[in-house]
Amino acid sequence: xxxxxxxxxxxxxxxxxxxxxxxxxxxxxxxxxxxxxxxxxxxxxxxxxxxxxxxxxxxxxxxxxxxxxxxxxxxxxxxxxxxxxxxxxxxxxxxxxxxxxxxxxxxxxxxxxxxxxxxxxxxxxxxxxxxxxxxxxxxxxxxxxxxxxxxxxxxxxxxxxxxxxxxxxxxxxxxxxxxxxxxxxxxxxxxxxxxxxxxxxxxxxxxxxxxxxxxxxxxxxxxxxxxxxxxxxxxxxxxxxxxxxxxxxxxxxxxxxxxxxxxxxxxxxxxxxxxxxxxxxxxxxxxxxxxxxxxxxxxxxxxxxxxxxxxxxxxxxxxxxxxxxxxxxxxxxxxxxxxxxxxxxxxxxxxxxxxxxxxxxxxxxxxxxxxxxxxxxxxxxxxxxxxxxxxxxxxxxxxxxxxxxxxxxxxxxxxxxxxxxxxxxxxxxxxxxxxxxxxxxxxxxxx
Amino acid sequence: xxxxxxxxxxxxxxxxxxxxxxxxxxxxxxxxxxxxxxxxxxxxxxxxxxxxxxxxxxxxxxxxxxxxxxxxxxxxxxxxxxxxxxxxxxxxxxxxxxxxxxxxxxxxxxxxxxxxxxxxxxxxxxxxxxxxxxxxxxxxxxxxxxxxxxxxxxxxxxxxxxxxxxxxxxxxxxxxxxxxxxxxxxxxxxxxxxxxxxxxxxxxxxxxxxxxxxxxxxxxxxxxxxxxxxxxxxxxxxxxxxxxxxxxxxxxxxxxxxxxxxxxxxxxxxxxxxxxxxxxxxxxxxxxxxxxxxxxxxxxxxxxxxxx
Numbered sequence: 001x002x003x004x005x006x007x008x009x010x011x012x013x014x015x016x017x018x019x020x021x022x023x024x025x026x027x028x029x030x031x032x033x034x035x036x037x038x039x040x041x042x043x044x045x046x047x048x049x050x051x052x053x054x055x056x057x058x059x060x061x062x063x064x065x066x067x068x069x070x071x072x073x074x075x076x077x078x079x080x081x082x083x084x085x086x087x088x089x090x091x092x093x094x095x096x097x098x099x100x101x102x103x104x105x106x107x108x109x110x111x112x113x114x115x116x117x118x119x120x121x122x123x124x125x126x127x128x129x130x131x132x133x134x135x136x137x138x139x140x141x142x143x144x145x146x147x148x149x150x151x152x153x154x155x156x157x158x159x160x161x162x163x164x165x166x167x168x169x170x171x172x173x174x175x176x177x178x179x180x181x182x183x184x185x186x187x188x189x190x191x192x193x194x195x196x197x198x199x200x201x202x203x204x205x206x207x208x209x210x211x212x213x214x215x216x217x218x219x220x221x222x223x224x225x226x227x228x229x230x231x232x233x234x235x236x237x238x239x240x241x242x243x244x245x246x247x248x249x250x251x252x253x254x255x256x257x258x259x260x261x262x263x264x265x266x267x268x269x270x271x272x273x274x275x276x277x278x279x280x281x282x283x284x285x286x287x288x289x290x291x292x293x294x295x296x297x298x299x300x301x302x303x304x305x306x307x308x309x310x311x312x313x314x315x316x317x318x319x320x321x322x323x324x325x326x327x328x329x330x331x332x333x334x335x336x337x338x339x340x341x342x343x344x345x346x347x348x349x350x351x352x353x354x355x356x357x358x359x360x361x362x363x364x365x366x367x368x369x370x371x372x373x374x375x376x377x378x379x380x381x382x383x384x385x386x387x388x389x390x391x392x393x394x395x396x397x398x399x400x401x402x403x404x405x406x407x408x409x410x411x412x413x414x415x416x417x418x419x420x421x422x423x424x425x426x427x428x429x430x431x432x433x434x435x436x437x438x439x440x441x442x443x444x445x446x447x
Numbered sequence: 448x449x450x451x452x453x454x455x456x457x458x459x460x461x462x463x464x465x466x467x468x469x470x471x472x473x474x475x476x477x478x479x480x481x482x483x484x485x486x487x488x489x490x491x492x493x494x495x496x497x498x499x500x501x502x503x504x505x506x507x508x509x510x511x512x513x514x515x516x517x518x519x520x521x522x523x524x525x526x527x528x529x530x531x532x533x534x535x536x537x538x539x540x541x542x543x544x545x546x547x548x549x550x551x552x553x554x555x556x557x558x559x560x561x562x563x564x565x566x567x568x569x570x571x572x573x574x575x576x577x578x579x580x581x582x583x584x585x586x587x588x589x590x591x592x593x594x595x596x597x598x599x600x601x602x603x604x605x606x607x608x609x610x611x612x613x614x615x616x617x618x619x620x621x622x623x624x625x626x627x628x629x630x631x632x633x634x635x636x637x638x639x640x641x642x643x644x645x646x647x648x649x650x651x652x653x654x655x656x657x658x659x660x661x662x663x664x665x666x667x668x669x670x671x672x673x674x675x676x677x678x679x680x681x682x683x684x685x686x687x688x689x690x691x692x693x694x695x696x697x698x699x700x701x702x703x704x705x706x707x708x709x710x711x712x713x714x715x716x717x718x719x720x721x722x723x724x725x726x727x728x729x730x731x732x733x734x735x736x737x738x739x740x741x742x743x744x745x746x747x748x749x750x751x752x753x754x755x
Binding site: 057058059061063064065066067068069070071072073074075076086087088089090092097098116118123124126127140144145146147149177179248249250252253254256257258259260261263264265266268269270271274277278281282303304307325327328329330331332334335 | 472473474475476477478479480481482483484485486487488490491493494497500501524525527528529530531532533534536537543544545547548551554603634635636711712713714715716717718720721729730733734736737740744
């Protein structure tokens with residue numbers, strides 16, 4: 001039995017289902033979707049939402065190697081802030097490394113929002129990259145609490161430049177201490193979702209600082225404006241779940257009843273992964289349910305980021321800066337309050353107050369502008385070593401942003417018709433294209 | 448939950464703790480190799496089985512719907528849960544402070560001792576791992592048989608007894624799971640389920656040292672199962688010196704740990720304790736509802752926390 005995945009599935013199921021009654025006609029759900037939904041937004045596209053929730057079907061996965069050697073590296077970074085008691089388990093940054101036994105290029109993979117270094121998406125990329133002859137280092141997102149505590153110089157995650165600087169410094173520290181037998185011929189970076197944007201900015205920083213001599217960067221489903229993307233996710237949550245804890249409670253009760261009924265109708269003697277996979281397929285069916293699952297996944301990541309940010313920035317929204325919680329303290333009320341907080345609250349109550357104070361002449365508007373890929377637009381336009389892959393129905397991009405990416409990267413971006421947000425990561429075409437990009441063999445999208 | 452029998456492990460733990468674990472700025476741990484191709488093939492097989500089952504379900508559902516329309520709904524249908532019957536999102540945890548410290552102890556123990564042992568075990572040839580796992584699983588059938596009898600679920604009791612007999616003989620003392628291949632899949636139960644059948648609620652949430660997330664009833668159930676094993680004493684494995692106990696219990700625990708894909712604080716989150724608590728108790732409550740399949744669900748009393 002695979003307990004962890006069972007729990008994750010149970011979590012998704014128990015927390016992430018539309019509270020509406022079961023069998024509403026499809027039309028009513030579409031009417032509930034945001035008015036902004038356009039052809040490139042994906043918010044109203046069933047296929048895109050479904051792909052985002054369920055990911056690439058195993059049958060469509062790119063070929064994967066039989067065995068990939070793996071080690072876990074825990075590293076203490078000197079610039080990290082003192083570790084608060086409540087985060088005692090995050091003292092060191094944890095990354096995963098797979099070494100070839102001959103000289104090879106190193107691919108550094110960065111996870112998306114809230115992801116650790118060993119997400120299933122990172123593991124998929126590790127498999128294909130190792131199979132293609134790379135050493136592979138997979139890293140957490142700078143928004144993962146383990147990174148915020150052990151590797152962030154501020155503790156307030158979500159700033160594209162600051163986070164990428166911290167990532168770059170962490171990469172240097174790790175690469176310098178890899179075992180001597182590992183021979184690296186060149187370094188490439190890639191990342192998915194927010195990690196894609198981080199990867200590109202890391203390469204841009206390296207172009208100035210020249211510490212790692214990063215060759216190529218590939219962004220998979222990157223955001224263009226962090227602020228626009230989070231606003232879309234907030235709206236997705238408000239529309240598919242609601243805004244209060246009562247809404248979450250209703251969602252939970254509905255789902256609990258449904259799972260209990262499914263379980264009683266089955267001949268199972270315990271809840272296992274098989275049952276939950278089947279239940280997921282039965283319970284998650286409509287656009288609104290997919291939306292709720294996606295929105296809730298992001299919200300649970302935000303809860304961690306918000307908590308850490310509030311603690312480090314001493315903004316006092318949910319954590320009393322003078323009496324931070326200790327190991328034995330109950331945190332249920334704190335989590336309940338945080339669950340109602342959208343990304344916009346994180347921005348206005350933690351992120352902006354913190355950075356406005358530290359960056360003279362900055363304004364909320366300038367912070368928003370600084371968190372766009374525009375900050376490296378020149379490099380993206382002129383340096384032929386930046387690449388991107390995305391989908392026309394990716395829900396974190398609007399149409400203007402997709403156009404901006406296409407105009408800026410020219411033939412170095414490929415836009416697939418379907419896949420939603422990361423729903424085709426690992427499929428044969430995406431991987432074949434990604435490997436061509438990383439190796440510099442990419443000659444533009446096939447028409 | 449994490450291991451089945453801590454008995455005999457304690458001395459061993461002390462020795463390992465004394466051996467100490469180096470902790471400077473950098474620690475590189477070699478893990479068993481990843482097997483992406485095999486993992487994906489397994490996922491594909493799962494997906495196909497699921498699709499087939501779903502297709503079946505759709506056909507059955509259609510048949511049932513027709514039956515209902517005709518006014519003769521099948522009588523064997525369990526009464527339905529409604530959202531009002533769901534337990535509170537809050538969990539009954541009067542020992543929370545102690546539990547949280549135990550959770551931390553378990554996390555540290557796992558990281559320093561349990562997981563390294565399990566990772567070492569996972570480097571053994573797959574055939575050795577499978578045989579070991581089958582052996583211990585087979586021993587576990589004994590308490591399942593007795594508990595099924597206590598629960599008056601005789602069909603399962605007979606099947607499980609059948610599995611035990613087949614696997615212990617043809618399966619060479621349980622090393623090979625022959626029964627699975629002749630359509631006798633494993634279905635385990637325990638004394639906690641027996642208590643649940645008689646209407647005992649899970650009670651307070653409890654994090655047991657080394658065992659992990661549990662409830663008072665599950666803790667008692669665990670002790671009860673141990674008692675059953677002691678009383679039956681299959682193959683004289685359950686009585687005797689501490690050395691003998693350790694020789695059985697340590698491989699048992701390591702095998703159990705190696706088969707659980709859970710990593711303490713992989714979430715990096717300070718809320719992990721309460722999230723696991725939430726999921727563990729809901730999982731058990733739904734399983735309880737399955738044990739009393741045909742009883743009508745009753746809404747929990749106002750203000751009651753889950754498990755109370």
